[in-house]
Amino acid sequence: MNPELMQSGAKRLATYQQKIAQSPVVNTASGGSMSLGRPHQSGELDLVHGRILYLEDVSVSFDGFKAINKLSLDIAPGELRCVIGPNGAGKTTMMDIITGKTRPDEGVVYFGSTINLLRHTEPEIAAMGIGRKFQKPTVFEKLSVFENLELALKTHKDVRSSLFFRLDSEQSDRLDEVLHIIKLTGHVHQTAGNLSHGQKQWLEIGMLLMQEPRVLLLDEPVAGMTDEETERTAELLLQLKGKHCLIVVEHDMKFIEAISDTVTVLCDGAVLAQGPLAKVAADERVIESYLGR
Numbered sequence: 001m002n003p004e005l006m007q008s009g010a011k012r013l014a015t016y017q018q019k020i021a022q023s024p025v026v027n028t029a030s031g032g033s034m035s036l037g038r039p040h041q042s043g044e045l046d047l048v049h050g051r052i053l054y055l056e057d058v059s060v061s062f063d064g065f066k067a068i069n070k071l072s073l074d075i076a077p078g079e080l081r082c083v084i085g086p087n088g089a090g091k092t093t094m095m096d097i098i099t100g101k102t103r104p105d106e107g108v109v110y111f112g113s114t115i116n117l118l119r120h121t122e123p124e125i126a127a128m129g130i131g132r133k134f135q136k137p138t139v140f141e142k143l144s145v146f147e148n149l150e151l152a153l154k155t156h157k158d159v160r161s162s163l164f165f166r167l168d169s170e171q172s173d174r175l176d177e178v179l180h181i182i183k184l185t186g187h188v189h190q191t192a193g194n195l196s197h198g199q200k201q202w203l204e205i206g207m208l209l210m211q212e213p214r215v216l217l218l219d220e221p222v223a224g225m226t227d228e229e230t231e232r233t234a235e236l237l238l239q240l241k242g243k244h245c246l247i248v249v250e251h252d253m254k255f256i257e258a259i260s261d262t263v264t265v266l267c268d269g270a271v272l273a274q275g276p277l278a279k280v281a282a283d284e285r286v287i288e289s290y291l292g293r
């Protein structure tokens with residue numbers, strides 16, 4: 001590349017950017033907004049094709065055993081996708097692959113249309129806005145609810161700035177909003193160790209929400225919860241959908257019934273059936289391999 005070419009390129013880019021800055025922003029039917037003609041910045045999430053996560057023909061073997069076998073998934077922004085299936089179907093491994101914890105042997109994994117997640121590390125993927133809630137609650141037991149949420153915000157920043165970290169008013173509003181969503185406003189100063197199992201799970205979801213994730217992966221979030229806690233978790237997730245994309249793995253079918261739009265049934269590392277719960281629950285193969293008669 002010679003200097004003249006670079007200069008003329010820079011000029012063209014400036015003219016183009018000026019044009020784009022004047023281009024209209026339109027509201028879409030789904031209530032979001034998009035702007036036309038904006039050039040895509042590398043590393044920025046591109047949702048133009050209506051998908052936030054895209055997996056195609058992903059496979060991974062452990063010691064010759066195919067835990068994931070040509071798995072394909074297509075998930076829309078703001079979607080709440082439920083994933084069900086027998087133990088060992090590959091549900092957790094699927095989450096490991098999306099979050100960069102496990103590298104597939106083959107296949108394609110994209111975040112939006114342009115970010116190839118297979119080129120990123122686990123911390124990079126988390127920082128890009130893919131949050132994950134593991135099965136066991138992992139809150140800081142000795143800290144208060146408030147301190148846990150505050151810490152989630154701090155750890156999202158770089159370490160140097162966290163040393164002198166103070167919540168600004170926007171962050172403080174966000175913290176109040178999250179407290180409300182996770183139904184812990186009345187417990188803000190309580191030590192996390194004294195919360196019920198369900199409340200700890202909500203607190204951990206709250207810690208993820210502080211980082212404003214685009215996608216939230218939840219692995220068996222209601223396991224061990226009381227019926228009432230399970231119902232409240234369903235309300236919580238329904239409240240989050242639309243704003244965040246949620247992928248929820250669960251065995252509790254009553255809970256799945258309460259929250260689901262599209263259900264993906266995973267079996268032997270691949271999609272066995274997909275669609276509304278009523279449809280997949282009536283599928284002979286699903287009954288055979290998972291739901292039973």
Ligand SMILES: Nc1ncnc2c1ncn2[C@@H]1O[C@H](COP(=O)(O)OP(=O)(O)O)[C@@H](O)[C@H]1O
Nearest residue numbers: 062063067085086087088089090091092093094
């Ligand atoms: N890191 C690993 N090493 C070896 N085998 C694994 C590993 N992770 C998962 N597996 C195996 O892959 C299969 C799928 O596991 P998993 O994704 O945990 O299933 P699920 O969450 O649907 O119950 C299981 O047979 C499990 O033993």
Ligand SMILES: [Mg+2]
Nearest residue numbers: 091092093219
């Ligand atoms: Mg699992």
